[in-house]
């Protein structure tokens with residue numbers, strides 16, 4: 001029986017050689033490789049500044065602190081995201097205010113933001129869920145009216161693009177105030193774990209660099225290279241949110257492969273979409289005309305009345321791994337207490353999406369035949385409605 005995982009990173013001797021080079025250099029913590037990775041990432045997305053950190057959760061934390069989010073403030077976001085999005089808000093002592101997602105996608109409904117704004121709103125985190133750009137133009141426009149900073153949770157969106165003022169631009173330029181990326185192995189490029197913050201604001205970038213290393217006044221590389229004795233100081237509270245040079249060396253190799261990775265992922269997604277169109281009631285993910293997803297994940301909506309878990313189990317029995325659609329933070333016990341969040345309006349689309357969608361395998365090494373196999377297994381796992389059985393006998 002074939003085994004098709006849901007995801008698989010693209011790693012080979014090039015990454016091994018990169019890490020080997022760093023290990024043998026004797027400098028393994030944040031240093032020259034991190035600096036080079038930051039520059040290459042900034043160039044790739046078209047950002048003025050890029051600052052590498054330990055993961056996207058820490059990136060979100062620093063982004064929120066940089067725009068001034070403090071205890072008691074509110075930050076508007078979606079519940080329908082990996083829990084890290086909401087958790088980062090709570091690390092600041094602030095309250096996540098959840099609004100619903102759009103009915104025909106998995107991203108924030110910009111229409112609902114206005115009603116969620118109060119005098120305590122200090123930021124908006126919009127998520128480019130599963131690599132699909134959210135409707136940033138509308139998010140940024142509402143935010144601008146109220147002078148609220150926009151943080152893009154671009155954890156899944158390295159290599160995704162958005163049509164901006166008539167030009168295709170990479171997510172992360174950024175189009176909001178700060179964008180935060182993840183290099184977890186489930187993402188399109190990986191450093192094992194890792195994150196990146198991009199911004200055009202030099203003051204934010206200065207803060208990220210200070211805070212990621214305990215707010216130490218002198219970084220390791222500078223102190224190491226100095227011909228004079230330097231005593232460092234710690235002007236404010238900081239964190240250990242550094243990326244290592246070993247991770248950055250892997251990241252640099254991954255970045256070189258990124259265009260090829262995204263191109264193949266887009267081919268595979270197109271193949272899925274064409275085939276799924278033939279299956280009654282099964283809905284492929286929609287890509288708006290102004291978005292080009294990197295297809296970090298390919299998430300289908302099941303026909304009405306189908307049992308998500310049964311279908312996933314049937315696929316697993318055929319050797320095909322899937323995941324349920326994106327979770328909702330407000331349904332988790334960690335968000336059980338009323339003071340952990342606020343809901344603006346209702347979250348009906350978010351809850352429906354969690355319960356009626358399935359993430360199918362999609363990774364570069366997948367063959368066209370693998371896609372055919374997944375779609376065939378999915379089609380045969382769908383239960384035929386009683387009415388059709390009665391008609392056809």
Ligand SMILES: Cc1ncc(COP(=O)(O)O)c(C=O)c1O
Nearest residue numbers: 055056057082084155182183184
């Ligand atoms: C939307 C979203 N935000 C944040 C994160 C957190 O990323 P990391 O694991 O790099 O901290 C993830 C990771 O899965 C994510 O999917």
